[in-house]
Amino acid sequence: xxxxxxxxxxxxYGGTPVLTDITCHFAEGSFTSLLGPSxxxxxxxxxxxxxxxxxxxxxxxxxxKDVTHTPVRARNIGMVFQSYALFPHxxxxxxxxxxxxxxxxxxxxxxxxIARALEMVRLPDFxxxxxxxxxxxxxxxxxxxxxxxxxxxxxxxxxPLSALDRRLRQEMQVELVRIQRESGLTTIFVTHxxxxxxxxxxxxxxxxxGEIIQSGRPAEVYERPRTRFAAEFLGDSNFMSGTVRDRTxxxxxxxxxxxxxxxxxxxEHATVAVRPEKMTIIGGHDPASDGENQLSARVTNVIYAGxxxxxxxxxxxxxxxxxxxxxxxxxxxxxxxxxxxxxxxxDTVPIEA
Ligand SMILES: Nc1ncnc2c1ncn2[C@@H]1O[C@H](COP(=O)(O)OP(=O)(O)OP(=O)(O)O)[C@@H](O)[C@H]1O
Ligand SMILES: [Mg+2]
Numbered sequence: 001x002x003x004x005x006x007x008x009x010x011x012x013y014g015g016t017p018v019l020t021d022i023t024c025h026f027a028e029g030s031f032t033s034l035l036g037p038s039x040x041x042x043x044x045x046x047x048x049x050x051x052x053x054x055x056x057x058x059x060x061x062x063x064x065k066d067v068t069h070t071p072v073r074a075r076n077i078g079m080v081f082q083s084y085a086l087f088p089h090x091x092x093x094x095x096x097x098x099x100x101x102x103x104x105x106x107x108x109x110x111x112x113x114i115a116r117a118l119e120m121v122r123l124p125d126f127x128x129x130x131x132x133x134x135x136x137x138x139x140x141x142x143x144x145x146x147x148x149x150x151x152x153x154x155x156x157x158x159x160p161l162s163a164l165d166r167r168l169r170q171e172m173q174v175e176l177v178r179i180q181r182e183s184g185l186t187t188i189f190v191t192h193x194x195x196x197x198x199x200x201x202x203x204x205x206x207x208x209x210g211e212i213i214q215s216g217r218p219a220e221v222y223e224r225p226r227t228r229f230a231a232e233f234l235g236d237s238n239f240m241s242g243t244v245r246d247r248t249x250x251x252x253x254x255x256x257x258x259x260x261x262x263x264x265x266x267x268e269h270a271t272v273a274v275r276p277e278k279m280t281i282i283g284g285h286d287p288a289s290d291g292e293n294q295l296s297a298r299v300t301n302v303i304y305a306g307x308x309x310x311x312x313x314x315x316x317x318x319x320x321x322x323x324x325x326x327x328x329x330x331x332x333x334x335x336x337x338x339x340x341x342x343x344x345x346x347d348t349v350p351i352e353a
Contacts (some may be wrong), residue, residue: 002063002153002186003028004049004054009058011044011210019210022058026154026203031187032215033178033197035150035233036207042190043082045207046156049188050077055116061137063153073102075154078147078185080140082158086131088338092118092142093127094264098149117149118142120179137168141175148183155185159192173200192232198222206230227352238279238321241271253317257293260346271353281311281339294342297321299333313341 004026011019019041025033034042047053049060051072059068067075086095093114100110118124121141131139140160147155149323157176161169177200180187191197197204198218205215214221214230225231228239240257242249249257251271276346296312298321309332311323323341325332333339 004154004186004188005059005061005064006049007059007061009045009048009055009060011041011048011053011055017210017275019048019055022210022212024205024212026186026188027300028186029184030202030207030347031177031189031200032203033201034188034190034205034207035192035194035197037157037233038192040207041210042207043158044078045159046158046188046190049154050079050156051075061083073202076150076152077154077156078150078152079156080143080147080158080160082162082190086139086142086146088131090130091127092129092134095131095142096127096145096149098146103150103230113149113151116144117145120148121145122175122180135168137164137172140164140172144176144179148179148185153186155180155183155187157187157189159190161196162192169196176200198234204234206233208233224349225273225351228271228273231351236322237273237321237326238276239271239273239351240315240319241269244268244270251315251317253315255295257295257314257348258291258345259348259350260344261350263350269353271351272348273351274343274348276310276322279321279323279341279343281323281325282342283340291345292342293345293348294340295321297339297341299335299337299339302332302335304332313339 006022006024009019009022022045036042044053048055049264051070059066061067062075095108096114096117117129121144123138123141125196140313161172164172173196193203201218203215205212206222208229214226222234231237240251242251244263244266247263251257255340257272259272297315299311301312303310308326309325309327311325311333313321315321
């Protein structure tokens, strides 16, 4: 069992809390993305799991064994650091073999393992090159080979793709998932990129100011964000607030919004989130059908991006709304047009404001 268990972990730096009461579980063989803004504590959490940083409080267990006081070397973890520095004076083989040498594995045993790791990252003939003879993506793959060569039980990746351009990044995403699936390594992957997190992982965890505010399967977290922060951090959202009456939300201008979920009691304030792609723009006078919400709004901006359009609109009460639309069904709407937005009650998610 090589799951990772983090229990009530806290960390301060000079009196400033960086992580507060982190409890999370990373299942064996799973791929979890850790998402959060800069400074939210992602790297600190990875360093605590790896053993480079000791928590002030709490425990880390790997494979059911408490490793809170176990040194880095004895944890058998592979890590790719945020700045993916390879040792510049060593060639690729030496870089990849670094962890093996430290473990006393040398000679043909080491050579075999290095060759296999380089094959895994699809750089079988690059062993003799120096890091400066590699592209950014190739360096990244060497860093990955260096992390997996010691056959770790856990792989920690700290924004390993952030330095790469879009194309290379997409290629590396596919490679990463392949390597993870083939090796079955329990993987924790830090990223700023929400699409990357949603598309690559079995689970995502959102970190905000040192706390995990929500975690779950990508679709769970995306479709049912619990807070405004989660809704905004993982994708875009429209927010509408009002007073609860008869299981609907009455906006300031009197329009009613239905939701498929429980709401606070009558008279209380409530906020809902709706994803921009869940809303459809219809003609000014078409009525919405049952189970749908509708709202009149004026187009204030249109971004035409070929296959898709992004509309910015203003509701009657002044709320700014965003709609993502496919480029089909006739002409795009124009700035200044008044339109009707429709969307399902089931896509209207109450959140903690
Ligand atoms: N060794 C340290 N000494 C003092 N403060 C630190 C130290 N390491 C991190 N911090 C602080 O802890 C907070 C969290 O840092 P951390 O590197 O974990 O954030 P992060 O989520 O990885 O951010 P980024 O996305 O920018 O990489 C920051 O405010 C940072 O300044
Ligand atoms: Mg970081």
